[in-house]
Amino acid sequence: MPPALVCYHLTTAPDVLLHAYLNDLPVFRGPHRGPETQQGGANHWLVPGENTLTLDVLRAPRPRSTGAPPGEPIRFVLFTAADPVHAPKDVTIIHEVRFSEIIERTPEAEHEPYHYTARFDLGVPVNAPVxxxxxxxxxxxxxxxxxxxxxxxxxxxxxxxxxxxxxxxxxxxxxxxxxxxxxxxxxxxxxxxxxxxxxxxxxxxxxxxxxxxxxxxxxxxxxxxxxxxxxxxxxxxxxxxxxxxxxxxxxxxxxxxxxxxxxx
Missing domain, CATH: 3.10.450 (Nuclear Transport Factor 2; Chain: A,)
Known part of the structure; x- marks a missing residue:
């Protein structure tokens, strides 16, 4: 069976310092000078079956109380698109994480490093990397x-x-x-x-x-x-x-x- 096209979308605020990994391989390593949106194909990071996403948040502000963009300084989404050319917005989300979900684990800290790890099954076929x-x-x-x-x-x-x-x-x-x-x-x-x-x-x-x-x-x-x-x-x-x-x-x-x- 041919692989499905799996894509990612990562947004970060200007004062974020973040290291992101899929299956322990680097996807993104800040810092940068301004707000950043990064997106594209994720197949070359993925493996068949269970995959792991890791976010090491070294610096980030608290999201606003609304919890909605632009209140989220970090948002990572992994998704498939049935027809990325003709219907790019018709997507199925495989995994999504927002920074507000990460800091719920340590609500007392205003600025500190956070480590987030999630394991999830893709649910779609991909080719096994060498x-x-x-x-x-x-x-x-x-x-x-x-x-x-x-x-x-x-x-x-x-x-x-x-x-x-x-x-x-x-x-x-x-x-x-x-x-x-x-x-x-x-x-x-x-x-x-x-x-x-x-x-x-x-x-x-x-x-x-x-x-x-x-x-x-x-x-x-x-x-x-x-x-x-x-x-x-x-x-x-x-x-x-x-x-x-x-x-x-x-x-x-x-x-x-x-x-x-x-x-x-």
Whole structure:
């Protein structure tokens, strides 16, 4: 059975600091400068059957007494749309949480960290991601030589303008994304065309700075998310023609056939 299209909608107020995860994989990590609405497909975070949503609220104001928007500084909704093109508002909510529901557990605190976890069954089919069959790994924040090499190889392909090497290193990522949205989203060829267009513009690549990289084991160590300790992306590049066109990459890696591969 082909997968259903599952979407998410996240709204946060300007003074919110929030980390959101689906199945322990990052969906959103604030802060930001103003009110933010983020939405799109969620299939690439999901697994068949039971799923887990985690919200770590590090800073947020109390919602207004009305309990209605804009009184809710955080709202997360996971839903399916029967026909997202022709009837995008005809949706079925799978899971929804508002910040007012979270703070009911600790009503005495005005501002403090909150941790919210919910487990729910999707009730619709999705394809199983490759990392579910990967072995668990014990990786600390410094990473391993193999992980550092995987990131260095990706950075080097960008710096050298080697689009074929870049696409080879990202092949599992593209295949996984297309698999997650089977028949519902882009094709591998269209993803490759986007990359070729970026390379054709002559990217200017920021230095890698390996010592600044931060490796975070997630999903029981089956996934390693790479970022920078200072909050910037692990790899950044911009085009010569349009400096506003920036590629920011915080790779996710998993072990496949004995090697760390970029899959997200």
């Amino acid at each position: 990392y579910l069959s990967s072995p668990m790994s014990d990786v600390d924040c410094r990473g391993t030589p193999e992980l550092h090499q995987a990131i260095a190889d990706l950075h080097a392909s960008l710096a050298a303008g080697d689009v074929d090497r870049f696409l080879d290193l990202c092949s599992l990522r593209n295949e996984e994304y297309v698999f997650a949205y089977e028949g519902l989203g882009p094709t591998v060829d269209s993803l490759r065309d986007v990359a070729r267009g970026f390379f054709a513009s002559g990217p200017i690549v920021e230095p890698l700075e390996p010592d600044a990289l931060h490796f975070e084991a997630r999903a029981l160590g089956r996934v390693v998310c790479v970022s920078r300790a200072d909050g910037r992306s692990a790899i950044e590049a911009r085009t010569r023609d349009d400096e506003a066109a920036v590629l920011r990459v915080d790779p996710w890696l998993t072990r496949k056939d004995g090697a760390w591969r970029i899959f997200g």
